[in-house]
Amino acid sequence: MEPRERFIAALERRPLQGLVPHFELVFFLTMEAFGKVHPSHRFYNQWGQMEEQERELHRREIADIYVATAERYGHSAIFVHPNPDTVDETIRLIDLIRERTGDRYFIMRHGDATFSIPDGTEMFIFAERMADDPAGLKEEAQRNVEAALRRAERWQREWGHQSGLDGFALCADYCFNTGPFLSPRHFSEFITPYLAQLTKAYRDMGFYVIKHTDGNIMPIIDQLVETNPHALHSLDPQAGVDIAEVKRLYGDRLCLIGNVNCALLDTGTPEEIDESVRYALRSGMPGGGYIFSTSNCIYTGMPLASYERMLEVWRQEGIYS
Numbered sequence: 001m002e003p004r005e006r007f008i009a010a011l012e013r014r015p016l017q018g019l020v021p022h023f024e025l026v027f028f029l030t031m032e033a034f035g036k037v038h039p040s041h042r043f044y045n046q047w048g049q050m051e052e053q054e055r056e057l058h059r060r061e062i063a064d065i066y067v068a069t070a071e072r073y074g075h076s077a078i079f080v081h082p083n084p085d086t087v088d089e090t091i092r093l094i095d096l097i098r099e100r101t102g103d104r105y106f107i108m109r110h111g112d113a114t115f116s117i118p119d120g121t122e123m124f125i126f127a128e129r130m131a132d133d134p135a136g137l138k139e140e141a142q143r144n145v146e147a148a149l150r151r152a153e154r155w156q157r158e159w160g161h162q163s164g165l166d167g168f169a170l171c172a173d174y175c176f177n178t179g180p181f182l183s184p185r186h187f188s189e190f191i192t193p194y195l196a197q198l199t200k201a202y203r204d205m206g207f208y209v210i211k212h213t214d215g216n217i218m219p220i221i222d223q224l225v226e227t228n229p230h231a232l233h234s235l236d237p238q239a240g241v242d243i244a245e246v247k248r249l250y251g252d253r254l255c256l257i258g259n260v261n262c263a264l265l266d267t268g269t270p271e272e273i274d275e276s277v278r279y280a281l282r283s284g285m286p287g288g289g290y291i292f293s294t295s296n297c298i299y300t301g302m303p304l305a306s307y308e309r310m311l312e313v314w315r316q317e318g319i320y321s
Contacts, residue, residue: 003076004166007106011208011230011255013289020285020318022311023077023106025169025212025233026297027069032304036065040081047084059089063096070105073311076291077106079169087154094164103163108210111168111202113148114195115141117181130186141194149201156205167208169233170198175215177239187220196227203228210257214296215239225250234258236295237276244283247290256284257291265294265306273306277313285320292318 001009006021030038039062047055066078078097082089094107118126129137155165174180180187199209211229216239224232232250235243235258243259250256259280264272284290292314298307 002104003070004103004106007076007291008166008208010289010291011210013252013255013287015288015320017320019074019315020281020290020292020320021076022073022292022314022318023070023075023079024073024293024298025079025171026081026299027073027075028300029298029302029304029307030065030069033072034065034068036061039065039083042083044084059092059096063093063100066097067100067105070101073307074315075105077108077166080107080109082109087151090155090165091158098163106166106208107164108167108169108208109165110171111148111152111198111207111209112170112172113141113144113198114170114172114191116172116174117176123181130190134189137190141190145194145198145201148198152202152205152207156207165207167210167230168202169210169212170195170229171212173215174213174220175217175236175239177215177236179216179218180220184219184223188223192223192227195224199227199229203230217241221246221250225253229254231255231257231291233293234295237261238263238295242283243280247283247286251287251289255289255291258293258295259284260292260294260310262294262296262299262302265310266302268306270309273309274313277310278317281314281318285318288320 006016009016010021028038030036070078080093082093090109202209209229210231210233211224212233214234214236231254235241235246235256237259247256261276264276
């Protein structure tokens with residue numbers, strides 16, 4: 001099976017043999033690994049002034065970075081960050097990756113439209129709107145979903161039954177380490193209905209859906225599962241999320257992705273890294289429906305050697321017999 005087929009089998013909770021699939025939501029260490037700036041760190045303020053030939057050179061280098069990362073580190077999927085992030089540039093970038101790799105890799109992009117944790121300047125405004133104008137806030141949530149679905153319909157028409165975009169990672173973060181930014185009751189009012197609508201529409205179009213959020217999701221995990229994504233990422237141990245418990249409760253309903261502790265990859269000892277990897281594998285793999293990953297991403301400043309050590313354990317011990 002090609003990596004894409006293995007990734008889809010895991011999303012569908014089908015049994016696998018051999019190495020458990022792996023990917024990272026983002027691999028930011030492209031400068032250290034390849035001497036190339038990560039695509040999302042490039043600022044194309046003069047994109048509109050570029051000749052098409054120069055734009056194409058940028059696109060091709062971005063595609064090359066994604067493919068090189070997947071090949072070197074054994075990723076089964078590529079999460080693209082088109083830059084500029086437009087409908088058309090998404091199409092061009094994915095076409096370039098498919099041109100180089102065919103159907104080898106599962107390709108996804110960000111596709112969330114639900115409210116995420118407001119930043120510090122917006123938190124009070126959001127709270128005031130929930131109290132003073134809940135209908136207006138819900139109307140905005142609905143407009144956001146409809147706009148996202150119009151973009152998805154364009155991509156669906158572009159590729160039809162041919163390989164293009166395989167799915168979406170819904171990357172609105174809802175939780176701090178202490179819990180969600182909304183109470184479960186408010187979450188059920190302002191987030192869950194729109195997340196469920198978005199997920200169902202994507203699935204009806206034939207796309208796979210991975211719901212990502214960091215932090216302590218346990219107070220709202222039942223609502224997340226009820227929205228029916230194919231998978232849940234990132235099962236954050238820094239916030240007390242225990243993949244073994246999540247597997248016990250929900251492993252028969254969706255695929256689980258993640259749980260290797262990013263903090264330990266950043267500052268932990270080699271032995272602590274190894275144990276975090278082994279715990280994620282031992283807890284996630286039984287019965288299938290698991291994709292190996294960190295609890296966030298390979299972020300700027302993380303030692304590349306720590307990620308490579310994580311992969312050594314995965315290659316040795318993440319094997320279905």
